[in-house]
Amino acid sequence: MSQEPNQNPSDVELETDDTDLVPRRRFLTLAGAGLLTIGFGSLAEGLVGNLSEPFNQQIESLIFQPHQLVPEFSVNEIEPDKLIVNTFRFTPAISPVTYRLTIDGEVNNPLSLSMLDLQKLPLTSMVIRHVCVEGWAAIVQWGGVRLRDLLAIAKPSSQAKYVYFYSADGYYESWDIDSAMHPQTLMAYQKNGQPLEPSYGAPLRLASPVKLGYKLSKWVTRIQVTSELAEKRGYWEDLGYEWYAGI
Numbered sequence: 001m002s003q004e005p006n007q008n009p010s011d012v013e014l015e016t017d018d019t020d021l022v023p024r025r026r027f028l029t030l031a032g033a034g035l036l037t038i039g040f041g042s043l044a045e046g047l048v049g050n051l052s053e054p055f056n057q058q059i060e061s062l063i064f065q066p067h068q069l070v071p072e073f074s075v076n077e078i079e080p081d082k083l084i085v086n087t088f089r090f091t092p093a094i095s096p097v098t099y100r101l102t103i104d105g106e107v108n109n110p111l112s113l114s115m116l117d118l119q120k121l122p123l124t125s126m127v128i129r130h131v132c133v134e135g136w137a138a139i140v141q142w143g144g145v146r147l148r149d150l151l152a153i154a155k156p157s158s159q160a161k162y163v164y165f166y167s168a169d170g171y172y173e174s175w176d177i178d179s180a181m182h183p184q185t186l187m188a189y190q191k192n193g194q195p196l197e198p199s200y201g202a203p204l205r206l207a208s209p210v211k212l213g214y215k216l217s218k219w220v221t222r223i224q225v226t227s228e229l230a231e232k233r234g235y236w237e238d239l240g241y242e243w244y245a246g247i
């Protein structure tokens, strides 16, 4: 992956107009479009082979509307016992005092942020459904910093298309930048109104209603902006799971 520091001033749109609450979810349910594209994308990827950009993105990004909010639940709908700890390797021990989040790659202003730095930024709270492909779901409240606010400070280059997330347990994920910039994509440090516990990804994890559970990395230590996907795309994706994994 190339790094092109200070090439172009960012022209990524950063307006925070979140007022257009449109029932995207209802449309997807009615049309069955989410399931259809997952199946079709996987099939097409198999047939066409190694595309430079995942085939699914071409279809799913047509459906995905980056500025539309996913309807949220109310706090009395939280299901505190339903969020299963789903950790494939181990729970890393991370000191919140020495912890740093690095944001680098194709950005004009690389960052290294402490938890105190992050907690000074606006706190967003949302109650959403976490969906794991292993057949369970849970309504959870997450609190944290909007990733778009962090990226606004880091200033992605105009070429930026993808974002990689690296975790302290060796887990890694890549996302399309539109989903990363979605106003409900958070770097969370609270769960159900309490500080996030280590087993759930402390000190900092991804939370978002626009991606399936395996895209929601726990223990994130590095966010890398890039214009190209590497051969490695994600811990589960590299074992055959679908890359876009939108919901």
Ligand SMILES: Nc1nc2c(c(=O)[nH]1)N[C@H]1C(S)=C(S)[C@@H](COP(=O)(O)O)O[C@H]1N2
Binding pocket: 083, 084, 085, 086, 087, 088, 089, 131, 132, 133, 167, 168, 169, 171, 199, 200, 201, 213, 214, 215, 216, 217, 218, 219
């Ligand atoms: N770093 C890391 N992130 C991860 C995982 C993991 O094993 N390691 N598991 C993923 C999966 S499949 C799911 S469903 C959610 C589970 O989050 P939870 O353990 O907080 O319920 O974390 C995701 N993020």
Ligand SMILES: [Mo]
Binding pocket: 086, 131, 132, 133, 134, 213, 214
């Ligand atoms: Mo999962």
